[in-house]
Amino acid sequence: MAIATLIFTHDPHMKLAESPNKTQNPSSRRRVSWQACLTVMMYCFMYIPIIVLGVYSFNESRYGAIWKGFSLTWYRKLMGDERLFLALGDSLKIALCAVAVSSVLGTLMAVGLAKYRFPGKSLYVGISYLPLIIPDIAIAVATLVFLASVAVPLSLWTAIAAHMVFCLAYIAIVVSSRLQGLDPNLEEAALDLGATPTQALLKVLIPQLAPAIVSGCLLAFVLSMDDLLISSFTAGGANPLPIEIFSRVKTGIKPDINALSVLLILASGLIASCSEYFRYKSERN
Numbered sequence: 001m002a003i004a005t006l007i008f009t010h011d012p013h014m015k016l017a018e019s020p021n022k023t024q025n026p027s028s029r030r031r032v033s034w035q036a037c038l039t040v041m042m043y044c045f046m047y048i049p050i051i052v053l054g055v056y057s058f059n060e061s062r063y064g065a066i067w068k069g070f071s072l073t074w075y076r077k078l079m080g081d082e083r084l085f086l087a088l089g090d091s092l093k094i095a096l097c098a099v100a101v102s103s104v105l106g107t108l109m110a111v112g113l114a115k116y117r118f119p120g121k122s123l124y125v126g127i128s129y130l131p132l133i134i135p136d137i138a139i140a141v142a143t144l145v146f147l148a149s150v151a152v153p154l155s156l157w158t159a160i161a162a163h164m165v166f167c168l169a170y171i172a173i174v175v176s177s178r179l180q181g182l183d184p185n186l187e188e189a190a191l192d193l194g195a196t197p198t199q200a201l202l203k204v205l206i207p208q209l210a211p212a213i214v215s216g217c218l219l220a221f222v223l224s225m226d227d228l229l230i231s232s233f234t235a236g237g238a239n240p241l242p243i244e245i246f247s248r249v250k251t252g253i254k255p256d257i258n259a260l261s262v263l264l265i266l267a268s269g270l271i272a273s274c275s276e277y278f279r280y281k282s283e284r285n
Helices: 002-009 026-056 073-079 082-115 121-128 136-149 156-179 184-192 197-226 229-234 241-249 255-284
Strands: none
Touching: 026 255, 073 255, 082 121, 082 156, 082 197, 082 241, 136 156, 136 229, 156 197, 156 229, 184 197, 197 241, 197 255, 229 241, 241 255
């Protein structure tokens, strides 16, 4: 028995199974490595400047290019900057008001375009989403010309109206994408059970759209807080945060601007994460 086993294990005609690593195509390994290199280069290009910004926001020196040690001086200085908080207040007023109105109008627009048919609907859909592709400078100039033609003085309210133009489009497109995945039978069942169209909208459709509405509002809020161009054309005597930052950068980048930029990046990242969470939740439901 032992001899038979020995002969079997030393059979010259027996072919051993090749390792999967040996059968792998070398070109595929090279392709994967190139993809990995390009991915790393892309992320380095995007995030190394942010990392450098974060590091130099803790620089004790007043001159950004010279490192003199770790310090929280510039963050403490921001906490006592009254002018900066006034600018932040103006930005919050513009963003919150624009998003609040746009959330209602954008949701109604998305629902109307999804559920009703009328002449020229395709043209209206295209016009509704134009602010997503039109350059900000064109929107800013068009809004300024319109306000001048109707003799409306520039103020905080004109900035809110201008921000509503693009906030409405962003909220509407997020809600529209959610509407495509909803079951229309639920609303029809509510109507069959005696609910009015308004009741079906408020008690059946809106709860299903709520995560998408919140996601769109958060996205529009970040874009409104970040806007410089449209605000500079329409804000009048108001001084939103992007305008305040730009006015300071024109005299040179200082460590307090680095610290402020880091705080804005963290706040934007938090809001974007919340928006993505609500979008994911709406898709799962």
